[in-house]
Amino acid sequence: MVETGIEGVCYWPAYFDASAQRALVGAVSAVVDAAPFFTPRMPRTGKPFSVRMTNCGPLGWVSDKTSYRYQPCHPETGAPWPPMPDALLALWDDVAAVGAPAEACLINHYPAGARMGLHQDRDEAEFAAPVVSVSLGDSAVFRLGGTVRGGKTTSLRLKSGDVIVFGGPARLIYHGIDRVLSGSSTLLAGGGRYNLTLRRVTPLTGNAAKEAP
């Protein structure tokens, strides 16, 4: 683990080696076969995101003209999200330090040119649990700010196999992806980048609530 100088942000460069990355891509492909990528849209305006999304686990994040929300089924097929791969449950157990499993894994696909503007993640009902991010494929220029919009920001290059955890005071920071560096990895056959984010969505209860950091 590497210190980032930002309280609550833990960074594991190359947490997954090349063979573990290939296994994860296989697991993501199986998820995508069952739950195809959809194009999320901004609430109200309906403007499409440049990032495509799908999910696995009991709950998945979706966004359409109505709202941002978590739901148990795919917005287009109506099928329940596929189960979370064991490797991701094991990652959560290793790095999240909360006594309850991840409930949602959002899979973002960045084709060449896609980006994600600065935002906070606040659609979960539990901010005591961290968000755990895994990067696969092309490297990305990741921007992190503070908990208020308009503050100072720093940037970090996330590479394939990197894991970064946002907990405690960092759980509600502004963050986004400025750009993806096309051709920086050969992991994904079609190029581009995947980002997997593991989250707790519903409130921690019992011992998990008492023991959360």
Ligand code: MD3
């Ligand atoms: C800091 N994803 O899915 S990963 C997102 O690379 C999202 O696709 C980006 O922002 C991506 O919401 C950034 C790093 C990340 C993810 C979630 C966070 C940083 C975070 C939640 C809270 C604070």
Ligand code: FE
């Ligand atoms: Fe986010």
